[in-house]
Structures are given as C-alpha cells and as structure tokens.
Amino acid sequence: MFDLQGFHEAKDVADAVQALTANPNAEIISGGTDVLIRVREGKDAGKVLVSIKNIEEIKGVKLLDNGDLFIGAGTCFTHLTNDPLVQKHIPMLGEAVDTVGGPQIRNMGTIGGNICNGATSADSAAGMQVLNAIVCLTGPNGERRVPISEFYTGPGKTVREQNEVCTGFLIKKEDYEGFSGKYIKYGKRKAMEIATLGCAVMVKLDKEKKHIEEVRLGYGVAAPTPIRCPKAEESLKGAACTDTERMENYVNIALTEVRPRSSWRASKEFRLQVISELAKRALKEAIVLQGGQINA
Amino acid sequence: MRAVGKDKIRVDAYGKVTGEAKYTADLEPKNILHGKVYHSTIGNGLVKSIDTSEAEKVPGVVKILTCFDVPDIQFPTAGHPWSVEKAHQDICDRKLLNQRVRIYGDDIACVIAENEVACDQALRLLKVEYEEYPVMTTVEEALAEGAQALHPDLRKDNVIVHSHMTMGEKDYTFEEGLKKAREEYGEENIFTLERVYDTPKISHCHIELPVSFAYVDVNDKITIVCSTQIPHIVRLYTAMALGVPAGRVRIIKPYIGGGFGNKQDVLYEPLNAYMSMQVGGRPVRLEISREETIYGTRTRHQITGHTKAVVTKDGQILSRRMEAFANNGGYASHGHAICANCGNVFKELYIDKIGTEVDCWTVYTNAPTAGAMRGYGIPQSVWITECLTDDLARKIGMDPLEIRLKNCIPAGFKDPHNGITFHSYGLKDSIIKGAELANWKEKRAEYDKPQSGDKRRGIGMAIFCYKTGVHPIALETAAARMVLNQDGSCQLFMGATEIGQGADTVFTQMAAEASGIRYEEIYIGSTQDTDTSPFDTGAYASRQTYVSGMACKKVAEEFKDRILDYAEYMLNNAVQDFSKTVYVEEVTAAAKKIRELLSLSEETEISKDSLELVDSQIVEKKSGNPLLPLAILADTAFYSLDKSVHIAAECTNHCKSNTFSSGVCYAEVEVDMPLGLVEILRIVEVHDSGKIINHDTARGQVHGGMAQSLGFGLSEDLLVDPKTGKVLNANLLDFKIPTAMDVPDLEVDFVELEDPTGPYGNKSLGEPPVIAAAPAVRNAILQATGVAMNVAPMTSQRLTDAFREAGLIKTISVD
C-alpha cells in the first residue's frame, strides 16, 4: 500500500489541470513507473496523485496536416515503438524507448513521463534533443509550447509547473524529413538498465549520399541535463562520409561540450570514453542507415 | 535402475506453473499485523536513545519495540549444525535489536501496526540519538593499529579467526620453499610471481524476499512460518534468542523462492517471533524489503588473496602462498568457516611439489554482514587460484590446459588436515571432454595469433574441486520417514529442504529406487514442520542428495523390508486368515504362484528373502514374476482384523564420509576494446559429480550456477560508501544480476563416474556450478587482450581503465 493522501483519476486534461491547481500537494502520475517508486521511498509520500493514465486524447502518434508529428504524452513506450508513423519517420525514437527497462516497464511507462521527470538518463531524452522536439504543456491559462532546448532547468527539474500537464511533443517536419538517426544506449546490462550514457545522432546526407549536410548529436547523462553538442555538429557540415579525420575532430569537439561527472555508477574518465566512442559509432550507423558509405 | 538416473519431471513443477504451490507470504492469515524494522542511519556507534512518542501517535500503530526493550541475550545465526563442543559453537554476537550499531542499517527498533502505511509513517517519526564511532568498511581499516574492536566481549581485536595451513613438510613456509626451489632447480630454471586478486561482495538475489510470519499457538507454541533453508536450526537459534526451550518453538517452511545461502542463516525469524509475543501472540508478518535484504541480511564475502608462486620453466608448480583476507562485516554469521574453506581449495586444487602455505583471516568490519552464499568461499578461492594459474602459464609460455593437467589435484587425493578424499576421480576426464567440446586446441591457436582492432577474441578455462557436505568439519546427519497409504502409495518425509534445487524430486527418485514403489506413487511432503518433520540440518554444502540421500535410501530400504514382512505374513496365511477378505483369491493365487516358482511344498514357509518389491508389485525375487499388487497388501495391512499394521519407517543416517567433486569451465569471448564490453561467444562446463540422479534438474543447477558466476565475473558488485558504511546499490536496478539478455546459451556436460561413498554413486553438484565461469572468462580476456584482470567483477570501467593503462586504447583528455 502506498502512502498517499489521495488519488484522482482525471477524465481529461482540463480535469487534471483543475485537480492539480486545486491542491498544491498534488502530483501527476502517468505510467507510474517512477512516481510510485518515489512514493514508496518516502520522497513523495503523502501526496495526492492525479492520474492521467486513462486520458485517451493524449495517447498515440498523429501526422498533422502540415506534416509535423504529434506524439501524445500518454503513449507508452511499447506503443511508440510499434507505431507505424514512428517506424516510418522517426524509427530512432522508437528504438530508443525500446531500451527502457524491460518489456513490462515499456508497457507502462510513457514518453511524457520520461521527459517530464527531467532525468538526464531518460532513454528518450537524447533523441528528443536531436529531433528538436517541442513540449506542449497545458495549464490553467491554456497551452504553451516549449522547445526541448529550453525545457530542462537542472537535474530532475524542468520548466513545467506543478499544475501543467504535458500533452505531447511536436516534431516539425523539417526536423525529421531527410534524416536518419541512431540512438545507442550504454548500460551495464543489456536490459533492466538505466543508461550510463545515451547518445543520439541524426544525419542528413546530400543527394549522392557522399557528404554530410547536417548532423545532430545529443546525449543523456553526459551532463546534468540532456544536451546537444552544437560545435561538434557544426564541424561536420559538408564533410565526406569517409572523412575519418573530421570525424575524429568532431568527437574531440564533442568532448569539450559535455560535462560528465564521476559518481559511484561510473567515473568521469569512463563516461568520456563512452561519450567519444558512441559519438563515432552512432554517427557511422546513422550514415549507413541513410545509404552512405563509411570507412569501417 | 528404474528411477535413479531417469530424467523424471520435477515433483513440484505442476504446482509451480499453476501458481498452486504456496510460499510463505501466500499462507498469511487475514487481518495479520504488519511489522517493519527500523535500521540505523550510521555505520558504527551506539544508540543513546530512541524517542517513540511521535511514532506512537500514528493511527494503526500497535507497538513499537526498541533495542532497549529486547532480552539481553546474544545468539548465533550461522546455519551450521550446533555443536556440543564449546570450541565449535557458532559465535553469539547479536541481539534481537542491537543498541551497539555495527553496520549501516543495523536493526535497532521495530514497529508493529495494523497496516504497512502506518508502519512506514511511524518509522519516519522515530527519533534516534547516536554516539558515533569512526566507520571501518575495509579489512585494512579494521586491522589497523588501534582500530576499535567491534565485539570486545568476544574478540580482543577484529580478527574473528585466523587459520594457518600448509601442504608439504610441517611448519612449511613459502620462503623456505623458494630457497629450496632455487637450490634444487637453479635460479635460471624457475619463475616467481606475486599477485593480488580481489573478489566482490555479492548479494544472493533470491527472488523471494526473506519473509516470515509468526504467532503463538493455543498450546503456547511460538510458531514461525518462514522462507528458510534450515528450519531445524532456525528453531534452535530462535529458542536461544528468545530464552525459551527449543520445544516451544515450531518452524514451518513451505515452498521457498530461492535462498542461495542467505536463508542458510537465521535472519529475522527470532525478531518476528518476539514481535508476535509482544502483542499477545497475534500473527505478525515481517517481510524484509529488497533493499533491506541487500544491505541488511547477508552477502558473499569479499576476499582479497595475496599470492606468491614459484614454477619451473617446464610448468611444474613448486610452491604457492596465499594470504586471504575476508571482509566479514559487522557480525560473524558463518564467516570463520568460509575463509578457511577458501584456503583449503587454494591449497589442494594444485599439488605444489615443494609445499604450500596459506593464511586465512576473517575480519569484523562495519561493512554489510557476510555469510553463506552458494559456493561458500570457493568461487573466491578459485578466482584467486585460477587467475594465478593462468598468470603462471602465461609467464612461462605454457598452454593453460597443459599446466593444469600437469599440476592439478590427482586421483585419490586425501586432504592431510581433514582426511577428505577424492574417491571417484573425473577431473582430468572432465578437462579433456570440455576441451573437445569447446574446441580448445583450435580456438587457442587461432586466438594466439596477434590481434589488433576494436574486437579481440580469446578462450580461457578454469577448474575447481569441491567437497560434498561438511563431514568431518561438522556433523552430518539426516533423517527421513516413509508412511504407507491404503492404496499402496506412500508419503516420504524428509528433514532436508527443497529450495528450488530439485531436492524433493531426487529424493522421490531415490525412495522409488530403494523401495520399489513407483515414483508416481510417492508423495513427498515439501513443507518441513519442525514439530512433525524428521530432523535434518538443511539445504547447504551441496550435502542433501549425498547425506540426506543416504537417509532416504536407508529409510526406503527399511520401509520395503517392513512391506515384505507383511507380504510374507500374507502369503503364509493366504487361506486361513484371508479367507473372508475380498482379496482371498489374489492372495491365494500369489501364494500358489510363488510355491510353484520356487518348487515349495504346501508346508514350507514362504520367506521374505524370496520376495522383492518392484514397480509397486510384490514379485518373486529371482524371476521378477509379479505376485501381488502393493495396493492389496496396503489395504490389508491397514484393515486386517487379524493383523493390522500401519507400515512406516523412520531412519537417521549419521554420515561419516565425504568426497570431492570437480569440473571445468571453458569460455570463449569477444572483447569490445573501446567500450570494455565482453561478449561470451561460447561457454561450456563439464562436471564430475558422480552419477547423476536426474539430468534435467542437474543441468538446471549448472545453468543457474554458471549465470551466477558470470554475474560474479562481469557485473555484480555490492558497493559500500567508505565514509558511512551505507550500501550504494541496494536494489535490483543498481545491483546487476544478469538478465536473459546478458546470459549466453549455456552448454553443460557430465563425466559420470560412480562414487563409492554416495548413496547412488553421486556427489556434490548444487554449488560447484557457481565457481568456474568467472575465472574462465577472465582467462579468456587475458588471451584476447593480454591484460590480466585481477579484480572481479571485470566491469567495463575496470576493463577500459586496464586497456588504457596497457596502451591498448587511447587516453581521452579534456580541459
């Protein structure tokens, strides 16, 4: 039995916002895979939980008329991975969330919860970074949209207010079209694992598939919040897919943009080692996915 | 053999796949009270006071007990048979709740409440004042000059036990051996090596938590239903802890969800009983959470082995030395026995031509308490021994297989200290069989070629030996009972416990074999109840199939004998006494048939010597001709108005033998150098465990052990904060036992030699599988990369650090 003060199953987003506004001690629960664990630990004991688990309007993935994708915050990882739109347009994200925990957790945990927890280790975080996702938040004063680059304010902290419900994520057409992407999770086990490091790379090649037009490099756990490496990205513009030297250079630049720390989970040195290796591997795999040729 | 050696379906499989098998928590009565333990938030010190006033106010709280309330009695917890010799009794070093805090998370108070939430809330409101002492989580700190003794009433310093043992001449020392080696072989013909190897603290991670519930029965019996491997020992120690006679305590052990040695210790059962007694005998449940289980029950000992060795150029090991230091944590538990066990296998796995010197130190610290865990010091011992063996082989450029064949423990080996003898000897056969299965020669040659690049491959091996049970170090005794039913089926009651390993199944097979009753008609009682079950010390030391198996065989033979007694009576009284029964025709025909078969006259008595029980039929012994179904005999024995006998048998077997098992593991790996990832390409294990009673369950044991050993080698490491003594990764997310994705396909084979001492030629198998995979992988990594990893687990971080140091991957420098 969880030490809760109360529980409210919200009928819709407005109901959830109202319940959250009515009680400052209230907290949103979606999949439950993180919130209930905090309650059990005593960290969030005595809270009122406002459940958004059964709100159908925030589940699923839609292709909007303008070609943008909308990912409902309440979509669980398994459904995201199996979603035909995700598989077609942003398979990297589907693969990324397919590395969360184990199958049961993926049947429960949601993309909204994964991002709104503010954890740098979230498996969708690096992917959302490179997709330039826009976080849609609904509060008492209506909806606001926050670019993912402005969403995180610190470890476990985001700009979302206590009474705001994340309804989903917008991925602009120009942020996925023509790109291929690869997410590599580095953990100590192959399943039931929190990322020691997560790395997502998206690339767009020229028509001949010989040169890199654009590359995006995002990390989880390389800093207190999920990050992008803009300088490293810039350095590869126009580079030949076979240009090993520039790739090495890109890795070295990325290493200057990350801020990993030592903890009992992993040393800074080790994280740097993984950061550099994954930047390289994810880039190469992303290029190959798009039909480019690399120097193996 | 009709039942033994046949791969019978487990007797408990049906109950377990249907969910019908009941485990402790499944049996709790409704409206039970909930208990929870308050754990210290310091690692070393004294509780000065506990303010319970706020906690008492929480609605639903029934009682709060603190370390100031409990009886002033210290008791032992190790699941060893008790000894009537003072010197061999286990160390009594803890109370139900401890005022003197020796580990972070020590048990200092507990709450009993109507529900779990009230327990949690009350726990958060307890206010504890401590006097804090410096925390010593390592052996070095605890042995340092002036270090505070954690148990000054029992030991003047933190050394629990130091044992010194030698092979070779009496008073042998390594230094003398080295001198002798130089003299006899010449400096230029010998190599010496000095290495330190280290092993991790490990949590057992049985999936069922340590859970119990206790109540005082109407007859004043203090009853505890609990998940334990050792019900009879729990009874005795609970009685000691509570200060009541043993007969007043009753332990009931239902199905249990794994133990691996953690439940070979008395954990919270005495406290649970005390909690119930303090609330008027009402049932109280005490479920220890996963976190509490990891930091507060028992762990595998972290053992550091300081080694030295001398070997000749052509691979003759001349002498070895090990000083082993076991970090035992805050309480003694089994500790003193485990490090000595570690020393034993180091000294005997190889026969050093000149001699061997071993010192084992078991040390109290403020780290989590270490106790029994599957393998009982031998995974650590073999890690140390087999790392050293490969390092020696590499030093002299010898094939690791050759150096092992040349030096390993030989047939007929007898331990000079305890007399344990290698009776049936399958070690070398196992090594050879495994080498063939693993393609050792080809793979070794292939991977010996220079490798570069990000992915490198290697094959490695490790061997082990393991005794069977604990004789003569401690008592080995077991009892069993069989009781006939009206239909000719019977119950088999063992004092030995099923803990998932398949004991009930092999006992049923043995009982079927020895009695002649069909396997399917023997119902084994899986629940041990100390009020009704025969005595047995429990599941540990890979003893049960051997020691309890002897009792099982003995009781089944005696049971059969009593059945045949009655058969003899029936056949000799076929016409007179049975004329009115419904079985008169069958019995008369049976008597007639055996007389014909044996050409006996009507007047000659039929002797039971000419009878046998086969497949639940009374048969004529020589020809095997069936005479009478056991069902008829049983029904008659129950209800005969002339001679009613309730056929049953009970036996104790005091086992005074022991024998070695052995085996080998081969691992082929691919190492991802920049990421420090180890992929097991193939892993093959061959066991010399005597005759296998049931290959399906035996293979299952080996699979599970191999996976645990891979965890030991690659991922499992209980981390303790050196400042506070707090465990950093006390959950199943951060303590990394392998998932299905982390374990490769596991290949298993056996060399089946009849052991003359085993009840059916069998010897230990439960623990041996948990030993060799880790060092085999380590030695494979050594071949692949040239890097000798001395510390387990070989995590990616440790591997990349070592690769960087060896110049195999580049150093990343930022700033």
Added chain:
Amino acid sequence: MLKIIHFKVNGRDVELAVDERESLLDALRVRLDLTSVKKGCEVGECGACTVLVNGEAVDSCIYLAMWADGKSVLTVEGLKGPNGELNPVQTAFIEEAAVQCGFCTPGLILTAVEIVGTGKDYTREELRKLISGHLCRCTGYENILNAVERVVKENLQKAN
C-alpha cells in the same frame, strides 16, 4: 478510502472494493487470493508480479488497483482450460525443466502467453529481449528460453 472497481479477472467479472492507495499486486493477492502473483522487489525491477492487463504484461507492484477498473486482468490461475488442462506454455515449462524455485515462474509464463499470443515467430535473441523484464536467479534462463521457444514454434506449426 475504499473504492469500488469493476474488472474482469481471469475471465470472470469482478466487483471489488479496493483502497485507492493499493497496488494491483496487493488487490490480487490479498483481496482475491490470487497468490500466484509474487512480490520480489515492489519497484518493477524483478518481474515476479507480472500480470496481463488487457493482454499486455505489466508489473502489478507499480500498477494501482484503481487503474484496473474496466480492464481485463489475467493471472496464472486463469490459464487452465475448461477441463483443467494446462496451457501449452505451462506444459512446456514443466517438460523443458524450466522451473526451479518457481518464484519467477508465474510471471514468466504470463509474458510467454503474451509472446505466443502475437502469433509471430521470434529468434532466440528476440525472445531473450522479450523475457528480459523477469529476473531469475536459478535457471540462467536457458530452459526458460527453451520452453518459450518451443511453444512459439509449436504455435506457428499449428497455425500453418
């Protein structure tokens, strides 16, 4: 506070008063005596408490009982056929010696039921991933994989 939920449990309609603070695990074990659902960690790390909710495996320890309202829950108690015959997954677990201590078994069987129910073929590696949400300390997963692989194949043969 107690709340009434309506859901299907092992095919039967159930009306049940649950505390809104309790997990589905507790509701099934304590209120409905479905003790095949095991507790091993309470935080979704071991998989012993797995049940199928609307056909999908979830860790019932971190699934609120309130969420089961209107849904269909399957536990191992609900697997036997109308005449008490075992589900093929259960039979395979018995015959492949995939059962040792048995504590992870009910959860794994339910995950296997979900896997088999997809009617798809899977490689052994894919199966490893699909069962990776269950920790087992006894078997090294070898015989469990053998059992699941066998039922998947048998099921496909039956379908063809």
